[in-house]
Amino acid sequence: MLTGMTERDWEITLEVFDAVQSARGEPGHDDRKFLEAIHYFSVHNITWRSLPKAYGNWNSVWKRFWRLSRSGVFEAFFQFLAECSETAHLVQFFDSTTARAHVSAAGAKGGSNIRRSAARAAASPPKSTSRPISTDAPLDFHLTGGEASDSTQFETSLDIGPDIRPRIAVTDKGYDSEANRAAARARGITPVIPRRENSKHRGRFFPKRLYKLRARVEQTIGKLKRFKRVAMRCEKTAVSYSAIVSFACGLILVKSVHTA
Numbered sequence: 001m002l003t004g005m006t007e008r009d010w011e012i013t014l015e016v017f018d019a020v021q022s023a024r025g026e027p028g029h030d031d032r033k034f035l036e037a038i039h040y041f042s043v044h045n046i047t048w049r050s051l052p053k054a055y056g057n058w059n060s061v062w063k064r065f066w067r068l069s070r071s072g073v074f075e076a077f078f079q080f081l082a083e084c085s086e087t088a089h090l091v092q093f094f095d096s097t098t099a100r101a102h103v104s105a106a107g108a109k110g111g112s113n114i115r116r117s118a119a120r121a122a123a124s125p126p127k128s129t130s131r132p133i134s135t136d137a138p139l140d141f142h143l144t145g146g147e148a149s150d151s152t153q154f155e156t157s158l159d160i161g162p163d164i165r166p167r168i169a170v171t172d173k174g175y176d177s178e179a180n181r182a183a184a185r186a187r188g189i190t191p192v193i194p195r196r197e198n199s200k201h202r203g204r205f206f207p208k209r210l211y212k213l214r215a216r217v218e219q220t221i222g223k224l225k226r227f228k229r230v231a232m233r234c235e236k237t238a239v240s241y242s243a244i245v246s247f248a249c250g251l252i253l254v255k256s257v258h259t260a
Contacts, residue, residue, distance in 0.1 A: 005255070013035060037055035037061045038061075074247045091170060142156060158183060
């Protein structure tokens, strides 16, 4: 099961979670039980009230999640793991996917359609693993309105994620524009972007073999959407949704990269 967690996975998760909190844990709280509750909640897309009693009082879990999501702990959790992955130094892939808001997301500011856009996935093999692994793992994301064009988000995508400049950025033709190519080159990054059918520059050399590897970012998005809470977008606010996506991305990194 791709969303299942081993004991080793939980050890890494708890270590990073402790590191990114303002204080090391919270008195009277069981971090392991709390994170298992958020994992169950994210994978099965249940309501907070439906959390199994084994995870404790659902209202206490929700209040802690609400507090931590607004303090950016889950984003820090994901960022910490991404920065330590050592997989972003060569090739990065960019793509977007739409997660239409579920009917239960209505009723709060920020509850309109939000797209999880500009996923960054590493193609270079990790240096700190002890067994063969899949190299497709998320490095960062940002949320936009569902109507936002992929092309307009390219420069933002180049600037998010770990503080490591890749040599190559690979996208689909939705990002095709001379402005985007210029933005990548200005950062010392070689853009690998296929031309649209009506492009005047179509027919120039294009590295097709490298471009075939772009399937990795699509596979990463597929992994992320195994967390049903991400795929169905039931959160009422962008802050809560960002926290759920960050947590899911962090767990994917734990399972895919941090295995040494």
